[in-house]
Amino acid sequence: MYGLVNKAIEELVVTHFGEDQWELIKKKASVDVEVFVSNEAYPDEMTYDLVSAASEVLGKSASAILVAFGEHWVLKTASESYGPMLRAGGTSLKDFLINLPNFHTRVQMIYPKLQPPRFECSDISANSMHLHYFTHRSGLTDFVVGLVQGLGKLYSTPATAKVIAAKVEGADHDVFEVSWTDAVA
Ligand code: HEM
Structure with missing residues (x-):
């Protein structure tokens, strides 16, 4: 998926849980990307891995993370950008x-x-x-x-x-x- 999707996940996590948690999530997902480029395509697996790592690190179900991400996508990412x-x-x-x-x-x-x-x-x-x-x-x-x-x-x-x-x-x-x-x- 395009980088703006992973960027939006990053923004959601950093806003609510802080930079440190995001770094832990990337490490757990073995994602070695410093800055996601919005209009560059990344493998879908990277997005899935970030969601499941976020679920583990934050102690929330993947389902709860996806619901929160959907709301964030409309109310922040899409509304603002x-x-x-x-x-x-x-x-x-x-x-x-x-x-x-x-x-x-x-x-x-x-x-x-x-x-x-x-x-x-x-x-x-x-x-x-x-x-x-x-x-x-x-x-x-x-x-x-x-x-x-x-x-x-x-x-x-x-x-x-x-x-x-x-x-x-x-x-x-x-x-x-x-x-x-x-x-x-
Ligand atoms: C301006 C607003 C929006 C933009 C820029 C946008 C853009 C995108 C992008 C870039 C992807 C990743 C797919 C890829 O890279 O191949 C995506 C996926 C998706 N979008 Fe949108 N989108 C927007 C609004 C919406 C809205 C309002 C909905 C639905 C209610 C929606 C539903 C989805 C779903 C469900 C996916 C996941 C991919 C899939 O199901 O296969 N999007 N969108």
């Missing part, structure tokens, strides 16, 4: 999710070698929908949960994403039931 692109995605959570299938097409203009996930929406109602997530990667289901929660916070419509079909349990792809509250006035 890609604000206009994020805002162009929609004016409400529902709108954003409906536009999500096209979102990474725009990201691909900056990162041409992107191997993005694919999303589809179905069963759309006023306060919920089913979000279908397709990817050749495994283990990132909880990252999507965190991303959706982060988007809910971004639009002030707190949201939950419940897994109703899971690829690890034999389903064709992961499906989330996403529900959100009305905007707080």
Whole structure:
């Protein structure tokens, strides 16, 4: 994955746990990179190794780390570094999710070698929908949960994403039931 992903993990850890913990995590993951370059591609394994080392060093489940990372990605990384692109995605959570299938097409203009996930929406109602997530990667289901929660916070419509079909349990792809509250006035 592009370096900005590992950079965002670094930022999350350093902000909440400090530089020393990050150095320990890199050591445990055998990652010998001083500075991640955003637009350089790194092996996916490096990202997975950093997440599992963070889980060990910080004493938190990998699942909890991925959820926190998803929220951080939306509320910090994307909001601060890609604000206009994020805002162009929609004016409400529902709108954003409906536009999500096209979102990474725009990201691909900056990162041409992107191997993005694919999303589809179905069963759309006023306060919920089913979000279908397709990817050749495994283990990132909880990252999507965190991303959706982060988007809910971004639009002030707190949201939950419940897994109703899971690829690890034999389903064709992961499906989330996403529900959100009305905007707080
Ligand atoms: C401006 C905001 C965003 C940028 C710049 C961005 C960029 C990226 C990049 C660089 C990757 C790594 C893939 C690779 O390098 O091949 C990625 C992966 C991913 N993105 Fe985005 N993204 C953004 C917003 C979002 C949002 C809002 C969602 C969903 C709700 C999302 C869902 C994902 C997922 C699930 C992956 C993991 C890869 C996979 O599932 O195969 N992204 N994105």
